Amino acid sequence: MENVEAMERNSGWWKRAVLVLVMGWAVFALSGAPGNAQHQTVNEESKLDPLQVRLGERLFREVRFTTTQGDLLTSCAICHLTDQDPQGRRVFTDFFNRSWIPFRREDPRRTEIRNSPTLLDVALMPRLHLDGEFKSLEELVAGTFSGRPMGWLPGEEEQAFDQIQSVLLADKATEGSASYREQFKAAFNVELEKLSRDQIIGLVSKAVADFMRTMRSRQDSPYDRFVKLNGLEAAPTAGESAKAFAARTLTKLTELEAKNSLKFGNGFNRSALEGFRIFLRTEGATSVGNCVACHAPPLFTDNSFHNLGVSQAEFDRLNGEGKFAQLAIPNAAAAKRPSAQFRETVERGRFGVADLGHWNFVDLKTSPLRRTGESDDQLLRRMIGAFKTPTLRHLAFSEPYFHSGDYLSLEDVLQEIARLSEMARAGKVREADEELPKIKLKETDIASLLAFLATLNE
Numbered sequence: 001m002e003n004v005e006a007m008e009r010n011s012g013w014w015k016r017a018v019l020v021l022v023m024g025w026a027v028f029a030l031s032g033a034p035g036n037a038q039h040q041t042v043n044e045e046s047k048l049d050p051l052q053v054r055l056g057e058r059l060f061r062e063v064r065f066t067t068t069q070g071d072l073l074t075s076c077a078i079c080h081l082t083d084q085d086p087q088g089r090r091v092f093t094d095f096f097n098r099s100w101i102p103f104r105r106e107d108p109r110r111t112e113i114r115n116s117p118t119l120l121d122v123a124l125m126p127r128l129h130l131d132g133e134f135k136s137l138e139e140l141v142a143g144t145f146s147g148r149p150m151g152w153l154p155g156e157e158e159q160a161f162d163q164i165q166s167v168l169l170a171d172k173a174t175e176g177s178a179s180y181r182e183q184f185k186a187a188f189n190v191e192l193e194k195l196s197r198d199q200i201i202g203l204v205s206k207a208v209a210d211f212m213r214t215m216r217s218r219q220d221s222p223y224d225r226f227v228k229l230n231g232l233e234a235a236p237t238a239g240e241s242a243k244a245f246a247a248r249t250l251t252k253l254t255e256l257e258a259k260n261s262l263k264f265g266n267g268f269n270r271s272a273l274e275g276f277r278i279f280l281r282t283e284g285a286t287s288v289g290n291c292v293a294c295h296a297p298p299l300f301t302d303n304s305f306h307n308l309g310v311s312q313a314e315f316d317r318l319n320g321e322g323k324f325a326q327l328a329i330p331n332a333a334a335a336k337r338p339s340a341q342f343r344e345t346v347e348r349g350r351f352g353v354a355d356l357g358h359w360n361f362v363d364l365k366t367s368p369l370r371r372t373g374e375s376d377d378q379l380l381r382r383m384i385g386a387f388k389t390p391t392l393r394h395l396a397f398s399e400p401y402f403h404s405g406d407y408l409s410l411e412d413v414l415q416e417i418a419r420l421s422e423m424a425r426a427g428k429v430r431e432a433d434e435e436l437p438k439i440k441l442k443e444t445d446i447a448s449l450l451a452f453l454a455t456l457n458e
């Protein structure tokens with residue numbers, strides 16, 4: 001992490017390049033040209049209606065829902081790229097460390113507070129956003145269309161919804177594309193002009209949410225093929241802990257190797273196998289990744305929230321070593337959550353401002369994360385700096401990494417995890433997740449883990 005300035009220069013280059021692309025694409029989108037999402041697979045088992053999904057895709061790319069008071073046009077697809085990236089391989093994420101948002105004088109920021117994550121498999125996630133802000137895809141769509149990503153300020157939700165309604169009603173058919181009225185009629189059998197504004201927003205949310213439900217990983221990566229080829233379990237059985245699953249898989253691997261019957265196959269070599277072992281190992285003196293404790297197969301996430309110390313690392317890098325430990329954070333009774341002060345991009349010289357992640361949204365009454373006997377204060381403290389465990393599939397197409405987007409390569413990420421685990425063992429990570437200090441990695445382990453992570457790309 002020494003070379004932060006070089007990294008910033010680097011991401012600045014991306015920003016300029018992508019902005020040009022994005023603006024070009026916005027014009028293209030305004031002309032109503034249809035497109036095909038990369039990676040979009042038809043979800044066989046579901047009852048998704050193809051017309052509703054197609055409408056959802058068009059709404060996902062609609063730039064006219066952006067506030068007219070900002071300085072750029074945006075849409076879901078501008079931060080979650082579909083087919084407008086040069087390689088055509090992004091997994092519904094952009095290239096920025098933090099996505100650009102329309103500038104508003106009243107809230108003079110240029111960027112989102114976090115890195116935009118992949119949207120693959122969001123249908124399977126119980127909480128959305130890296131801090132768990134939303135409980136459903138529909139809620140997320142309405143909240144995003146009327147929020148800061150589209151240039152709207154808090155309090156402007158009504159205006160945002162009014163604008164969506166007028167854009168939809170005023171839309172005219174063009175050559176090759178039906179009008180929104182016609183598309184809503186075909187998809188939902190409704191007359192758009194007879195619906196209330198809130199009914200319209202409900203259908204918009206449903207269509208876009210259903211479009212996202214079609215964004216699924218295929219699970220046919222070299223890793224998936226290796227698992228099939230060797231008859232390994234693809235996921236823990238119901239009720240089985242990640243730890244027990246890992247122990248079982250490690251034993252099976254050792255047995256197969258002893259019998260000389262382990263099969264490798266395309267894209268999964270010995271180095272990847274060594275990485276897989278480290279990934280699964282949860283105890284021991286060295287070469288323990290303990291990754292499986294949080295990144296459980298098949299999606300390589302437990303859909304839960306953990307503090308790896310990434311917020312602290314960013315805070316201390318900008319404010320001085322040890323400063324995050326001194327930050328005054330209110331207790332459960334005093335805290336007003338979500339908090340603008342604690343859900344903010346960290347900047348040099350703005351001491352007191354931090355990104356505490358799920359601390360902002362954990363529901364002290366209903367959270368499944370509460371342990372028996374734990375008080376409100378204890379639970380809330382444990383959520384300081386906790387973020388949703390991201391999937392580890394398709395990482396080659398979603399850089400930069402971590403919620404801050406400050407880490408350009410996977411090697412940077414793994415070096416940082418190794419460093420933070422050492423700090424946690426020394427008691428130097430504030431409210432570190434208890435699984436963090438169990439990670440024990442040496443330099444060569446990192447190379448093996450990188451080889452393993454590469455087998456998760458499709």
Ligand code: HEC
Pocket residue numbers: 060074075076077078079080099100101112113114115116117118119122125127128129130131140141144145149150208212
């Ligand atoms: C300005 C860029 C931007 C725009 C526009 C935008 N997003 Fe996002 N999106 C992000 C960022 C950044 C995050 C991570 C936010 C967080 O965790 O706080 C995110 C998170 C998400 C997630 C959650 C993924 C997860 O793993 O929890 C979903 C789903 C999503 N966006 C869908 C949408 C949809 C649908 C739209 C349009 C209505 C949209 N986004 C518009 C940048 C954007």
Ligand code: HEC
Pocket residue numbers: 279288289290291292293294295305306307308310311386387388389390391392395398400401402403404410413414417433435436439449
């Ligand atoms: C205690 C739970 C936990 C453990 C153990 C853990 N991780 Fe993670 N991992 C997370 C969380 C939470 C994040 C997101 C942190 C953030 O952005 O602040 C993350 C982020 C990552 C990322 C960045 C992904 C992205 O899209 O930005 C990678 C890569 C990763 N972990 C790999 C690993 C590997 C490899 C191991 C084992 C050496 C490991 N993790 C161990 C919880 C864990």
